[in-house]
Amino acid sequence: MIRLPRLSHRRRSTQGAFVPAAIATSAAGRRRWQGQALMVVGTLAVAVTSYSLSQAVATERRTLRELAAANAALATTNRALAAELRVRMRLPQLQSWNDGIFGLLPITGEQHIQTPLELARFAMPPAPVAGQPTLAVLTREAPPAAGPRLVSAPLPAAPALAPPAMALPAAAPEPRPTAALRPAPTPPAAAPHLVAAAPASQLPPPLPADLLRLIEADAPPAAP
Amino acid sequence: MRAASVAPGAQDPGRGVRRGPRLPGHSQMALALARQRLAVGILLFFLLVLVIALRLFDLTVLDAEAPARPGRSAPTVPRADIVDRNGVPLATSYVAYAAAARPRDITGDRAKLARRIAAILPERPPEAISAALHHEGRFRYIARRIRPDQAQALRELGEPGITLEREHDRIYPNLALAAHLVGYTTIDGEGSAGIERAFDARLTDPDRVDEPLVLAMDARVQQALESELAHEMERQGAEGAAGVVMNVQTGEVLAMASLPAYNINRPGGRPGLPDYINRATLGVYELGSTFKPFTVAMAMESGVVTSLAQKYEVSGLRVGRHTITDVHRRAGPFTVPEVIIYSSNVATARMAEQMGRARQEAFLRKLGMMDRAPGEILERGRTLTPPPGNWGLSSVMTVGFGHGIAVTPLHLANAYATLVNGGIHRPATFLKVPEGRAVPGERVFSEETSRLSNGMLRLAVTEGTGRRADAPGFRVGGKTGTAEKPRPGGGYFKNRNITTFAGAFPMDDPAYVVVIMIDDPRLARSAGQVAAPVFRNVVHRIAPILGVLPDETREPDLSAFAGLYTPRARR
Numbered sequence: 201m202i203r204l205p206r207l208s209h210r211r212r213s214t215q216g217a218f219v220p221a222a223i224a225t226s227a228a229g230r231r232r233w234q235g236q237a238l239m240v241v242g243t244l245a246v247a248v249t250s251y252s253l254s255q256a257v258a259t260e261r262r263t264l265r266e267l268a269a270a271n272a273a274l275a276t277t278n279r280a281l282a283a284e285l286r287v288r289m290r291l292p293q294l295q296s297w298n299d300g301i302f303g304l305l306p307i308t309g310e311q312h313i314q315t316p317l318e319l320a321r322f323a324m325p326p327a328p329v330a331g332q333p334t335l336a337v338l339t340r341e342a343p344p345a346a347g348p349r350l351v352s353a354p355l356p357a358a359p360a361l362a363p364p365a366m367a368l369p370a371a372a373p374e375p376r377p378t379a380a381l382r383p384a385p386t387p388p389a390a391a392p393h394l395v396a397a398a399p400a401s402q403l404p405p406p407l408p409a410d411l412l413r414l415i416e417a418d419a420p421p422a423a424p
Numbered sequence: 425m426r427a428a429s430v431a432p433g434a435q436d437p438g439r440g441v442r443r444g445p446r447l448p449g450h451s452q453m454a455l456a457l458a459r460q461r462l463a464v465g466i467l468l469f470f471l472l473v474l475v476i477a478l479r480l481f482d483l484t485v486l487d488a489e490a491p492a493r494p495g496r497s498a499p500t501v502p503r504a505d506i507v508d509r510n511g512v513p514l515a516t517s518y519v520a521y522a523a524a525a526r527p528r529d530i531t532g533d534r535a536k537l538a539r540r541i542a543a544i545l546p547e548r549p550p551e552a553i554s555a556a557l558h559h560e561g562r563f564r565y566i567a568r569r570i571r572p573d574q575a576q577a578l579r580e581l582g583e584p585g586i587t588l589e590r591e592h593d594r595i596y597p598n599l600a601l602a603a604h605l606v607g608y609t610t611i612d613g614e615g616s617a618g619i620e621r622a623f624d625a626r627l628t629d630p631d632r633v634d635e636p637l638v639l640a641m642d643a644r645v646q647q648a649l650e651s652e653l654a655h656e657m658e659r660q661g662a663e664g665a666a667g668v669v670m671n672v673q674t675g676e677v678l679a680m681a682s683l684p685a686y687n688i689n690r691p692g693g694r695p696g697l698p699d700y701i702n703r704a705t706l707g708v709y710e711l712g713s714t715f716k717p718f719t720v721a722m723a724m725e726s727g728v729v730t731s732l733a734q735k736y737e738v739s740g741l742r743v744g745r746h747t748i749t750d751v752h753r754r755a756g757p758f759t760v761p762e763v764i765i766y767s768s769n770v771a772t773a774r775m776a777e778q779m780g781r782a783r784q785e786a787f788l789r790k791l792g793m794m795d796r797a798p799g800e801i802l803e804r805g806r807t808l809t810p811p812p813g814n815w816g817l818s819s820v821m822t823v824g825f826g827h828g829i830a831v832t833p834l835h836l837a838n839a840y841a842t843l844v845n846g847g848i849h850r851p852a853t854f855l856k857v858p859e860g861r862a863v864p865g866e867r868v869f870s871e872e873t874s875r876l877s878n879g880m881l882r883l884a885v886t887e888g889t890g891r892r893a894d895a896p897g898f899r900v901g902g903k904t905g906t907a908e909k910p911r912p913g914g915g916y917f918k919n920r921n922i923t924t925f926a927g928a929f930p931m932d933d934p935a936y937v938v939v940i941m942i943d944d945p946r947l948a949r950s951a952g953q954v955a956a957p958v959f960r961n962v963v964h965r966i967a968p969i970l971g972v973l974p975d976e977t978r979e980p981d982l983s984a985f986a987g988l989y990t991p992r993a994r995r
Contacts, residue, residue, distance in 0.1 A: 239466075243469075243473075246473055246477075250476060250477065253480060253484070254480060254483075257480075257484045276518075276519060279516065279517070279518060280518055280519075282513070282516070283513070283516050283518055283595050283597060286512075286513050286516075286597035286598075287595070290597050290598045290599060290601070291598050291601055291643055291644070291646075291647040292598060292600070292601055292647065292651075294647075295647060295651050306964045306965045306967075306968060307964075307968055307974065308896065308897065308964070308974065309895075309896040309897025309898070309974035309975070309976040310896075310897075310976075311974075312897065312973055312974045312975070314975065314977075
């Protein structure tokens, strides 16, 4: 009977001779195992690091996308609100309010003051004009002197005006620093009907319906 | 020996059939082969890892999509805004709704559905709605640019075959203000007129869509100009009106109006209708006596007029079958300033005659009068000048006092800017010019000629035909121009005029030119009565806005004209 060699228990030495398995396990086997373990650990480390990196990048990108989307939504809302504001305070509308209600006029040469001295001159009482009745102010503390003659005249009652058909928004028109008041065609008592601005939480959707009707209406060309 | 202990062809219990005797070195070879395979495997593995690492690097660092533009979100609109020089929006975009039908997906009764939609969209013809619902294709718009409440009502119909598309639309907050300059877009978002058309590519450039297009226009000045023009046009029952306000040093057009105008949010109509014609850049008119200052300046510049005291006879001047006469009859002869003050046709015709065609044409060319209107918009008219083969003596003389040549109000404003700014021609522009970046320009008149012209323009207002244009304190100078309207079949109407006033302020240091043109006024017919008061009102309103404050103690230096004219009697 032929006895087969038990190769599994033997290991070829580096010189080609067989050495006992116990000796091989103790040195080269341990090195091989350590090498394989190192490789597995290294691979795992690379994989985990790469995956973590990838996840971090993906998370960052998602955050960016969400931020960009939020920005875009806010920008859209902002644009719509700005457009609404601009339509409501459009210059032709301000002009029509001025023509019909405020009656502001641009400054003239006489009204422009160049120096503080000219301004101070306005504080001086005007020189009395001969032949004109003199007016005096009657107060409790100072009874009227015997000299001047008091002139009194009833003030005409301000005509009752119907409120304007147009409803003004709460926003005031742009101030015109160089404008001066002229005798207004209507007394200031006829204040326009003001509509309170809606709170921010109840803002209408972008470009509300009445606004679109407004801009699409066939307005008269270049209304003064 | 191990090899000898196994017979050839015998079976090894652990390894199957052994095919031959195992020779010395076989094991080493097998081991070496296994090691090689292992090495190749490891190499491939590392290559794979390397590829993944490179890809990760590519995605995280080199990929230019998101990280290349940090902090910048995608543009929210497909078309850039148009703003005035102070940032006031003139055109902006917003998200709108469009109702569309997908006829194959409609489940209910189409006739009934059409009636319900027509109730929601009353401005849309019922036939058009029905046609969209019965369309054979997959998709058809029912209505575009519908209101949010209409969109909500359509949504509440619950019909799967009716869809709401979100699309961008254009809004012009100031309605008809500067309609011809700003222009409008078609329903598909393409520029169709004015700036919208001229800068269509710029406004839709994805890289610049977040950057508004800044015009030279000042919306406040534009409003003042349009409102004064509209008021006078209505008062006079005039056919139309136009106006231009221009910065004389940069050529920026601060305002340009053409009336009647139209609502650019819903242009409708046909571009050929009168409302759509830009009278300031496309309409050409014989602007009459406003040309005379050019003739005088050309004569001074070319040496025909050597002294302001030079006298010109103003009795009738015979040219061929026609006789040139003055409208404002006064006894002559006139000095040079008196020619402007009293607006003498005869004297300016004589100057033009002495100057000759060649020099007149050369000056007109330098002033841009032989070309299309300046500026960036595409609606620009070509001037009507005497044909080269028929630019004879009579043409030279009539052009000398502003007849026989038709230009746009923008041409006139640009030429006046050249005359008063020291003599340098800078083409008009509708875009804002950054400070200190004005184009160098081309010199047409000398500074001395320009200075003397300014003085004569001031005298024309204080002493001459433009008295109603005088805005106290603003040192206004300018010239009236009244010209008969040409008949379509030839000749001129005797009772229909084009009235113009072209001027500048303040004349001690001209900063702005204003041109006012009223087409066919009915109550009064002369420019001094119609256009001059509009000019005064416009200056009153825009001067403080533009930083020119009234000062009644200042006047331009008029010492050069002392004794050369008779001051009018003042009350």
